[in-house]
Each structure stands twice: as C-alpha cells, then as structure tokens.
Amino acid sequence: MRDCQAATCSHDRLPGAVGRTGAPDTRAVAQRATAAEAAWQYDEPVVAVDENDCELGYVSRTIAHNSAGLLHRAFMTLLVDDEGRLLLARRSAFKRLWALAWADSCAGHPHPGEDVAEAARRRIGEELGCSADLVSVGTFFYHAELPGLGSEKELCHVFVGRATSSLRPDPAEVDEVRAFRLAELDFAIREQPDAYAPWLIECLRAFPLCALSAAGR
Numbered sequence: 001m002r003d004c005q006a007a008t009c010s011h012d013r014l015p016g017a018v019g020r021t022g023a024p025d026t027r028a029v030a031q032r033a034t035a036a037e038a039a040w041q042y043d044e045p046v047v048a049v050d051e052n053d054c055e056l057g058y059v060s061r062t063i064a065h066n067s068a069g070l071l072h073r074a075f076m077t078l079l080v081d082d083e084g085r086l087l088l089a090r091r092s093a094f095k096r097l098w099a100l101a102w103a104d105s106c107a108g109h110p111h112p113g114e115d116v117a118e119a120a121r122r123r124i125g126e127e128l129g130c131s132a133d134l135v136s137v138g139t140f141f142y143h144a145e146l147p148g149l150g151s152e153k154e155l156c157h158v159f160v161g162r163a164t165s166s167l168r169p170d171p172a173e174v175d176e177v178r179a180f181r182l183a184e185l186d187f188a189i190r191e192q193p194d195a196y197a198p199w200l201i202e203c204l205r206a207f208p209l210c211a212l213s214a215a216g217r
Contacts, residue, residue: 046109047073053139053155058112065097069143069151075120076107076199077159079132080216085179086209087163089127091197092175097150100175103197116157128177129168134161137215140206144198158203160216182209 045058048070055073064070079087088102106127110119117134124132137158145151169177180188186209189196204212 044109045112047112049073049155051141051155061109065150065152067151068145069153071141071153071155072109073116073157074107074109074154075116075123075157075159076104076203077120077124077132077134077161078203078212078216079105079161079163080213081162081179082217083179083181084213084217085181086185086213087167087177087179088185088200089169089174090176090178092171092173094172097146097152098197101197102178102195103200104203105177107199117159120157120159124163127170127173128163129170130163130165132161132163134159135215137207137212140202142199142202144202152199154199156199156203158207158212160212162216182213185209 043060043062046061046064048056048059048064049072050056051071053073059070059072064072081087087105089105090102091099093099106120106124108119108123108127110116114122117136120134121132124130137160139155139157141155143151143153167177189201189204193201
C-alpha cells in the first residue's frame with residue numbers, strides 16, 4: 001500500500017487446483033442456497049478510500065455500491081493449481097451485482113482496521129471453505145455499473161496463491177468452481193465477455209494471465 005498522509009475526514013462508522021495437501025472439488029455445487037441466505041441480505045461497513053488508497057472513512061457496503069458507486073477498498077484472489085490453471089468461482093444467483101458471472105477465486109472487502117491480506121484469507125475460508133497461501137501482486141482501479149442495480153467502484157488489491165486444503169464452497173456465495181487453462185480463459189473472455197465479471201477483465205488487463213499463473217505456483 002502507498003504511504004498516505006492522515007485522512008482529513010473522521011472514521012465514523014456509517015450504518016448502513018491447488019496445494020498438494022488437498023484436491024479442489026471443481027464440480028458444480030450440488031446444494032443451492034435460498035434467497036434468505038444470500039450475502040446481500042446483510043450489510044457491513046467498508047473502507048472508503050481515495051485514488052492512492054488513503055482511508056477517508058467508513059461507509060455502508062450497500063451505499064458504496066448504489067448508483068454510480070463510492071470508491072472503496074476491496075480485494076480479489078486467484079488460486080492456481082499444479083498445472084498453472086486458474087480456479088474461478090461463478091457467482092451465486094443471489095448476488096446483487098453480476099450474478100452467475102465468472103469472477104475470481106474469491107473477492108471481498110476488508111473490515112475497518114483489518115489488514116487486506118488477512119481479509120483475503122478470511123474470505124477464502126468463508127466463501128470457499130479452505131485455507132490458502134497468498135502473495136500480493138499489486139492493485140488496480142475499476143468502475144463498472146449495472147443500470148438500475150448499482151456499481152462496483154473499487155481500489156482492488158490482487159492476491160494469487162494456492163489452496164492448502166480442499167475446497168468446500170458456500171452455495172450462498174458460489175454457484176460453481178472450475179479450473180481454467182490460460183489459453184481457454186483468454187479465448188472464452190474474448191468470445192463471451194458478458195459471462196465474466198468486469199473486475200476479472202480489468203485485472204487481466206493490468207496483470208497478464210501468464211504472470212498471475214507464475215506468481216501463484
């Protein structure tokens with residue numbers, strides 16, 4: 001993270017596959033969650049930031065994703081298996097934004113005061129039911145809007161790595177997990193970009209597939 005001067009606004013809280021120790025289950029998740037279990041049923045504070053990732057305060061996750069969005073800190077992880085394939089999760093049907101899009105291995109927001117790498121490891125446990133060794137590869141900015149539904153406007157930290165236990169995806173968060181070969185993924189995104197979340201596409205523009213795969217092995 002870049003060095004930042006003290007933020008000018010107060011931090012008032014607003015309401016608001018893988019390692020050798022385990023093999024991933026890359027089949028479709030058999031169980032399906034109910035709408036009541038969907039993550040967007042619950043709100044939590046996220047960290048608003050400027051373009052240099054300096055903290056500006058805390059804001060409701062819902063508010064941060066409304067309309068044109070409010071820039072906030074986020075992360076995404078990409079797990080790599082022994083063959084250099086990326087393990088991508090297809091978002092559940094209950095997601096507010098980009099439901100059923102192929103996105104990443106896991107993504108989320110650090111809690112106020114939480115280290116971003118620790119948040120990424122925490123969220124991998126919550127979404128994929130596994131642990132992972134992760135390496136930070138940098139950050140990028142993206143802004144994407146779904147008219148009438150909301151926006152993603154995030155300063156996104158990217159982590160790559162390997163799972164160190166078997167995957168047990170939460171069906172409220174993940175519809176399916178699949179291992180993608182690099183050439184296959186590049187072709188698939190070119191042929192059907194709407195099937196992939198915009199932050200994955202922007203990440204791959206900022207960090208080439210081959211570099212991400214190499215960093216995670």
